[in-house]
Amino acid sequence: MSLNISVVLPAKNESGAIGQTIAQIQQLQLAHEIIVVNDGSTDNTKQVAEAAGAKVVTHPYSKGNGAAIKTGARSATGDVIIFMDADGQHDPQDIPRLLEKIEQGYDLVVGARQKGSQASIGRGVANALYNNLATYMTEQKVEDLTSGFRAVRADKFREFLYLLPNGFSYPTTSTMAFFRAGYSVTYIPIHAAKRIGKSHIQPIKDGVRFFLIIFKIATLFSPLKMFLPIAVVLFLMATGWYGYTLYEFHRFTNMSALLYTGSVMIFLMGLISEQITALMYKEK
Template identity: 90%
Template sequence: MKISIVLPAKNESGAIGQTIAQIQQLRLAHEIIVVNDGSTDQTKQVAENAGAKVITHPYSKGNGAAIKTGARSATGEVIVFMDADGQHDPEDIPRLLAEIHNGYDLVVGARQKGSQASMGRGIANKLYNNLASYMSDHKVEDLTSGFRAVRADKFREFIYLLPNGFSYPTTSTMAFFRAGYSVTYVPIHAAKRIGKSHIHPVKDSVRFFLIIFKIATLYSPLKMFLPFAVILFILATSWYGYTLYEFGRFTNMSALLYTGSIMIFLMGLISEQITALMYKEK
């Protein structure tokens, strides 16, 4: 199979030349595509000099937008996405491709203990993985890893779902699960990046909550809404039992809790139907 390597890059001139050289040494890529996302340094020139095909955004559109540009431009049957900042080891690429040859549609490089990440990001990733495992009924080892190999035709089915920001790995993984495609994980070690990170703590905190809801809406919204509906129903019934025993009547609070329970359940049910329509062709 023809292999395309896609590297989204923004101001990565310090690492991208080395990364491209290491990929070329493997002699397995049909093409190496660098998507220069509005860099203000020498990323474009360094990548071109190293022998990569460079596609440049006139301004920064986001990591997810760069991934979409690379996926649309790739001519290979399999696309390998990886960071250009030195975190991902090109030597791991053959291990990912081996699982593609074994019949999997998406293979994710799962970062192991000891990989470079802050404590906050480590906790957030663990929460993501646990929630995604609950939603999909599959063991999710690393939901947010950007190092992955995928069958190009299947990945392009979900391009319209992908955000322009940093949460494309979350979106694509949950979409593959929902569509019934085969997903597996290969353990990797992520090194310390070269250069300055583009992650911002404040924006990251907001993104954390958005990703939580995106995980639910992309897979099975009802599994997210139902527990809240059940909790409200139990509270309503408990309060009704208390007021009936103490005062012999049904109160407005019980009515409000029962109504809230029904409304949340119906919202989840409607969301479930809308989500199903997103995958009607799959």
């Protein structure tokens, strides 16, 4: 490509896989720099990465996957940034396929994990729900909302760094931000292998994060598309209950008033959130 390519690998205690991953990327002879963001590792991840020929940026303590991504994006000098895991899940041989889509004019290309690539059944179900919700919100087919293997145009990605969380949901946030901004997003099918080393996923913490991501998907794109159906359902319930009580008891009850009030409040919350979301993407 005529564009310079930077590969960013967030890494925390990945000494078992990082050397092999870097070597495989170097064999492609596509990247002009490989940046390993050492997120407070307590093993020799830094030493292994440096010995393999990567540029290493080290956090003094663990700040999270999203924070490592932001550090890598700020450090990268390439026109296009490839983000991928350092634990052996992502195959560097897929990088040329990502770049091919960038050459075709896309701004964000995501490696969509195919059937059998999910770490567990629970995560597979959660990701399916995320994808369906994001498809509803954006009215575009979203094949893999949470995949961390992606190629982006660096200047456009940096526009949204202030939105990215320090935790694991940076793929969700960045994808929805690109859709909202009207940038071109596409997917290529990939197979994710089993990671090398111990996973950093925590079931209980990730369960809470599941619900947070659901709301984040809505608020990052179009909050009213989520709030409006809820408001309509409450309004219909209020009307139905009012019709029943009027017919049976000839009066308007507190439950109907509560449901009507809730319907109006949720609609107004969605309306206000919609305006706030629009301001988030206003050009500075």
